[in-house]
Amino acid sequence: MLPRFCWLSLLCLGLVACNRQEPVAKPVADAAAALAADGDHMVSINAADAPAPVAPVLPSKGREWPEVALENGKAWVSCDTDYAGEAGDGIALEALDRASVDAALAPCQERGLVRVRYAGKINPSFTALVSRLAVVADAMKISRRILDLDSSGGQVEAAIVAGDNIGASGWTIWVREGSICHSACVFVLAAGDNRLISGKVGIHRMMRISSTASSRAELNKELHEVYDNVKDYLQRNGVAVGVADLMMTVPNRSLRLLTNDELKQFGLDGTNAVQDDLERIKQMRKCGDDFVRRKDAFLVAFDRECKVEGVDLETVNSCGQTLKERFGFPDDVCPDESPLSEIGTALLVPEPVAIPSAESATSAPAAAQLAVPPQRN
Known part of the structure; x- marks a missing residue:
């Protein structure tokens, strides 16, 4: 039998636990802050917080673009496919204003090929990156475009907006040796005209960071609309909707790596059908x-x-x-x-x-x- 003081201690702890009020989960007000703290999760946010689709034509040369900082990611620009040579990944892209993007792509104009290495999260600033690069590449008639991608994931809505920009502007997506494309990055991969994969591609469930659900049924109802949008997006990019179904079975804290055969089977490797x-x-x-x-x-x-x-x-x-x-x-x-x-x-x-x-x-x-x-x- 435990000594009396032990019973008293346990009783006090029990009373404290019973009287303690559990904190109520609140919707995330700042989507950008949530993205910065989401680690390697794939997150979905309320439609009101989602990045707005980028207009087909951004402001022309000579006019200022809205100020955007590249957050939770870095980009480099090269005019060569080879990263093992002296030039490596190319020149770091320090800013996303028109003058900076023009200067970064100008050396690639003569050859007509640009490779953009991006390492970081899939978020609204990434969507701005790919859309602005496409506008400048169009202006300079740089027709061969490679997105050299290394990302652990990010935001579903941002990935879809970025993917639609990529799909409209002719990019090859490359996941090279030692690189990864996990979680929401897979949606970006889906959008490429061609997908070249030597690294690891992985999937899992999305996490609804702005959810107010308190039951499985409520959470499922919230996610249903998001998954419908995901499936529609995958279909218009020639990818099997089975990818979305498989995602549903993998806990968000886990990861399911896709095999080479699965990548081909789902339509994520090679030519976009x-x-x-x-x-x-x-x-x-x-x-x-x-x-x-x-x-x-x-x-x-x-x-x-x-x-x-x-x-x-x-x-x-x-x-x-x-x-x-x-x-x-x-x-x-x-x-x-x-x-x-x-x-x-x-x-x-x-x-x-x-x-x-x-x-x-x-x-x-x-x-x-x-x-x-x-x-x-």
């Missing part, structure tokens, strides 16, 4: 049915005969150039839309990189093999 259909429709109108048939046959043969595992990039390109003659390319009517056009082929070949040791060679094995898809027609 919806964009591919759109390009085929455009090419059929411009170049004719015979052109599209020959191009489809070429791409099948190219994958089967040229893209053999272990073959170096120069051999792949040489094989492709030889294969073009068999299928009647370049086409007289649509030379720019022909597969492996002279411009596209030049951009497939990276600048040579001196690898000093075997250790450094394994640190970035895919950097020199990033194939940049041809520009949109």
Whole structure:
């Protein structure tokens, strides 16, 4: 039996616990503050707090853009696909005003290729980043655009707004070795014209940070509308809605990494199926049915005969150039839309990189093999 003073102590503790009032959870008033503190969670906020869709045309050159700071993230701009070379990830983008973005992209204008490395959260300032980069890239006619992404996630609504901007402006999304794309980042990944994945992609449930729910039924009702929007977004980007269903089964504090087979099965790896259909429709109108048939046959043969595992990039390109003659390319009517056009082929070949040791060679094995898809027609 416990001594009397122990019983008294326990009784006092019990009375304190019984009389203590539990704090009532309140909706988060400041969505930006919540994003800063959400760690690696995927969060959803009230519609009133969601970032507004960015207007299709931002203020023209010579007029000021609204001031936006890049929060919980960093961005670098490079005109090369290779990050193992001397230039690395490129020049840090310190601000999002028009003059700063113009200066960052200007060196890429001649080559017509830009790679933007982003490491950080998916939030409203990220949506501003991608939309402003697209406006300047359009103005400079930089048609080949790569978003080199490393993100643990962030806000669902911001990811969807950013994704719609990306989908409208022609970006390849790259998750390279050592990088991750978790949680809400997966929605950004979905929007790319092409997705190149060597890093880790993971999913889990979203957390409703502005929720007032006190039961499973109430929480489910709140999330139902959000998931409907997510599924609609995934469908318009050619991604299986099963991704959203699978997310529902993984606790927010956990993570479910997707395998290579699952990424392909869900439509998150490789060519965006919806964009591919759109390009085929455009090419059929411009170049004719015979052109599209020959191009489809070429791409099948190219994958089967040229893209053999272990073959170096120069051999792949040489094989492709030889294969073009068999299928009647370049086409007289649509030379720019022909597969492996002279411009596209030049951009497939990276600048040579001196690898000093075997250790450094394994640190970035895919950097020199990033194939940049041809520009949109």
